[in-house]
Amino acid sequence: MIPAQFDYVRPGSLAEACAELAADEDAKVLAGGQSLLPLLRLRLAYPSKLVDVGRLPELSGVHDRGDHVYIGAMTTHDEVIRSAVVTEGCPLLALATATVADPAVRHRGTLGGSLAHADPAGDLPAVVLALDGVLVAGSEEGEREIPAAEFFVDYLETALRPGEVLAGVKIPKLGPGWGFHYEKFHRTAQAWAIVGVAAAVRRADGAIAEARIGLTNMGATPLRAAAAESALRGAELGDQVRQACEMADEGTSPPADLHAQPDYRRHLARVLTRRAVLAAAGSP
Structure with missing residues (x-):
């Protein structure tokens, strides 16, 4: 499809870009365009003006x-x-x-x-x-x-x-002692994640001292798996970690769409959180 008509400006500084946006509440910022351009082509977005910040x-x-x-x-x-x-x-x-x-x-x-x-x-x-x-x-x-x-x-x-x-x-830099892993489930390499889990884990004395877990596509916004993070404090690798990761979907509201229903996304969140946490903690 062809996008609706809009004006286009390429400001020479961040201050100029902000002035353009402040002057027109229907203006949109154009960065790499990987998300905005498809919306324009499908006419899901109708900006009056595109403010191109790509060369600032x-x-x-x-x-x-x-x-x-x-x-x-x-x-x-x-x-x-x-x-x-x-x-x-x-x-x-x-x-x-x-x-x-x-x-x-x-x-x-x-x-x-x-x-x-x-x-x-x-x-x-x-x-x-x-x-x-x-x-x-x-x-x-x-x-x-x-x-x-x-x-x-x-x-x-x-x-x-x-x-x-x-x-x-x-x-922020987390410093020594932290391990990291990102685990996601998607249909193809180019597709959005059906569910994704970002895990940062710090171990001390053979147990997990602290865990930070971010969830992709488990609600209207990205979420922290707060219940699982709390349960993982002091957990030893093995059954305690697996039990804590069963709480990963608590407090989430996963969407239903052509790719997955909420109950399936909840299952994926628990499984992928366990994988991500164990990988970040250095366990197979």
């Missing part, structure tokens, strides 16, 4: 800032995967990003675009949530930091205000 250098790049890694919103998935700073500082993000779609999408799609689109079936929102990331929004007034736990408001809806652009993401 201030929104790109990966930076080691001591206790955290800062990633510009326009950094592509491929750049995230290839970054030694990401691989060393927040390996879970690199692992999950490597599973996104296919190489063509990873070379055009961006981290910021994936997060701002806020599709609960996307891989990266749950990962940033599990890692307690902080999203940085830019506007004409300056920058505003939004914890990932507050950023995803509803289906395809975020806490970004009119006139704000997602400028970057801060990912």
Whole structure:
């Protein structure tokens, strides 16, 4: 199909982009376009204007800032995967990003675009949530930091205000003793995850001292498996971990669609959480 008519602007700075968005509440940001363009073609989105931020250098790049890694919103998935700073500082993000779609999408799609689109079936929102990331929004007034736990408001809806652009993401470094794994179930490599699980696990004295678990496609927003995280504290590898992971779907509201019903997604969440936690903890 052919998209509805819209205006197109390519601002020269983040400030100009924010001004364009503030002046028109029906304007949309164009980043890599991997999510927005299909919506335009299907006429599921009717923006009056597209504000192209694809060539703003201030929104790109990966930076080691001591206790955290800062990633510009326009950094592509491929750049995230290839970054030694990401691989060393927040390996879970690199692992999950490597599973996104296919190489063509990873070379055009961006981290910021994936997060701002806020599709609960996307891989990266749950990962940033599990890692307690902080999203940085830019506007004409300056920058505003939004914890990932507050950023995803509803289906395809975020806490970004009119006139704000997602400028970057801060990912805290978890340090030594942590293991990471991303596990997902999908029909094909290019398809959205039916369910995905991002796990970060810290072991001490042979048991799990702390676990962080993000769930993909188990509700209208990415979710933390809070009940399972609590049950995993102090759990020894084996039956205790398996029992704790049976709580992974508590508090979720998985959708029903052509690919899976809620009860099947709940089953997948429990199974994939067990796999992800054991892999992150270093157990086969």
